[in-house]
C-alpha cells in the first residue's frame with residue numbers, strides 16, 4: 094500500500110496535542126464547535142457508527158453521549174490509546190478502537206454501518222488515494238445510512254500558504270502548489286510533496302467537487318458546511334479570545350454561517366453529509 098510514511102509518525106509524535114488543539118486556540122474552539130454542530134445533526138440514537146481517522150476521539154465521545162455505538166479507526170496507535178483513555182474519563186463504556194488505514198476497510202462488511210464519519214484530515218492525508226478511501230467508506234454504509242466526510246479546502250487554505258510566504262518559508266508558491274494544476278483542475282488538487290509549510294502532501298478540494306464525488310458513489314447530499322467560515326487556523330484573534338463574550342459571539346456567528354452556500358469554499362475544511370440511496 095502506498096502510504097506516505099510520515100503521516101502515522103506525525104500523529105504518533107503529535108499525541109495529546111491533537112486533543113489540546115481544540116482547547117488552547119480560539120480557531121480550534123471554533124473548528125470544534127462548527128464540526129460538532131454539523132455532525133450531530135446526522136447522528137441518531139442507536140446508530141452504529143464508524144469514526145475513521147478518529148484521532149483522540151473527541152467526536153466519538155460526542156456521538157457516544159448522543160446514544161450511538163461507535164467503532165473507532167485510526168492509523169496511529171498512540172491516537173487510539175488517547176481515545177481509549179478519554180472515553181474512560183468521560184465514563185463511557187469501552188468501544189472497539191482499531192488500528193486501520195482508511196484505504197482498506199476490508200475487515201468490514203458491505204453496509205455494516207448506519208453512519209460513517211471521516212472528518213479532521215485523514216481523507217486529505219491519503220493524497221492521491223482519496224478516491225479509494227471514499228469508495229471504501231461508501232461501501233460500508235448501509236442503504237439509507239449516512240456518510241459525513243471532510244476534506245481540506247482547496248481555496249480556503251490558500252491564505253495559509255500565503256502566510257508561509259510572508260514568514261519567508263516559501264521560496265516560490267509552486268513549491269507547494271503547481272499553479273498550472275490549480276488553474277486547470279476541476280475542483281481538486283494534489284499538493285506537491287516538497288512543502289515546507291505543510292508537512293505532507295495533501296488532497297484538497299472544493300465543496301462542489303466533494304459533493305459531486307460522493308453523489309457519484311450512489312449518495313444524495315443532505316448538507317454541507319465550511320469550517321471555519323470566517324477564520325483560519327493560526328489567526329491570533331487575541332483581543333476576541335481575551336473577552337469571553339466576544340468569543341462566544343464569534344463562535345455563534347461562525348456556527349450560524351457555516352452552512353451558507355456563499356461560504357462553502359472558505360475556511361480550511363469542506364464538510365459534506367450524504368445519504369446512501371437504495372434503502
Ligand SMILES: C[S@@+](CC[C@H](N)C(=O)[O-])C[C@H]1O[C@@H](n2cnc3c(N)ncnc32)[C@H](O)[C@@H]1O
Nearest residue numbers: 104146147148167168169194195212213214215
Ligand atoms: C487531525 S487528526 C483528526 C482527528 C479527529 N477526526 C478530529 O477531527 O478531531 C487526523 C487523524 O487521521 C489519522 N489518519 C491519517 N491518515 C490516516 C489513514 N490513512 N487511515 C486512518 N487514519 C489516518 C491520524 O492518525 C489522525 O489521528
